[in-house]
Amino acid sequence: ALGANSPFLFGKELWRETRIALFEQATDTRPEELKAQGVRPRVWFGERWITSIFDQFEENVRYFPALLPITEEEDPVEVFERGDAPALQELRLHNGTIYRWNRPVYDVFRGKPHLRVENRVLPAGPTVVDILANAAFYYGALRVLAEEDRPIWSRMSFTAAEDNFHQGARQGINARIYWPGIGEVPATELVLRRLLPMAHEGLSRWGVDTEVRERLLGVIEQRCLTHINGAEWQVRTLHQIDSAEQPLDRRDALREMLRRYVEHMHSNEPVHTWPLD
Incomplete structure (x- = not known):
């Protein structure tokens, strides 16, 4: 959900992480x-x-x-x-x-x-710092979940986990996720209130320096607060170009969106900081 970054295929707006459905099919x-x-x-x-x-x-x-x-x-x-x-x-x-x-x-x-x-779930990009933030969040949360007295897999059905997976791929950062003891909540709220503190603790157990931990997990926090990840930036930017410039061919808007994406990618600034106009 947080790292979704492939909302388009053959010019069509599909899942926020279309790579999942594409590979399965x-x-x-x-x-x-x-x-x-x-x-x-x-x-x-x-x-x-x-x-x-x-x-x-x-x-x-x-x-x-x-x-x-x-x-x-x-x-x-x-x-x-x-x-x-x-x-x-x-x-x-x-x-x-x-x-x-x-x-x-x-x-x-x-x-x-x-x-x-x-x-094999984590998407690539948009920037190196986004990739590192995704990995830090994943490995930090995983460390705590794996060491809990009552692990998550004893409290959540496999069917619920699979549904979370596909909801995250389909809806991206706007997905609603089931979590034991909480129920169904927005993915961003679950991360901010429950999983992000868990990731901080996990990285601390791994021995990650505080400065590095704050830098990378800060990217995840701001991504949740702004509701902007790679997929959302691509979709919103394309819609903005479509609305403002009214290209004769939608492929022109896609090319312009991709041009901006590549330009911002080389800046290595987190995607939530990229301009949308």
Whole structure:
């Protein structure tokens, strides 16, 4: 919701983060018959909370056939027994063809195996400082949520989380979000009253300097107060150009909006500070 930055596709104003719907639809090759049978799409939010990485890999095998029949010569059991980390190339390749928006990944880096979670939700831009602010907010809030005595996933249904995800993508910064103990509230209000203090605390636990924390989360705060993120700036600017200049072709207005976007992007000033005229 806060980071939405792709409101246009082929000249049409669509979702505030159209990238989500575009990727889900463009990669969904299931005919209606298979959809009715419950066959899962390869791009999805998921269908339940998982408590172990094994849950995900079991789902992968159960629901998704391998796209590429490739096998490696490595014997992972033999590699493990001699004290090394198996590459598990087949598992990694298979997991790489299933695009959960938050995707746990097994990998080996410099000989050390690890698990990580790919957050594929956060949009890029409009500026580097906006990207850093998004990441700081996400990792700060995540730290606190993960360490709570009663974690969020024990208080919110998976269906509610999925609905929040799509509402944020569809409505952007104007979305209304469900939160346990509060109910449905504007995303900006939820951030200002609940999640932003949480992000400050989380970054403090990570050891982030106060000056850096205040700078980056201040961008998030002002974005909420002004109700301007990348998507809103693009939409409002386009409408302003349409109204003021009455171009013969809407593509002219889109080109002018994009020209201004690129110009402001190189300033590295947060998008909520960009002029709308």
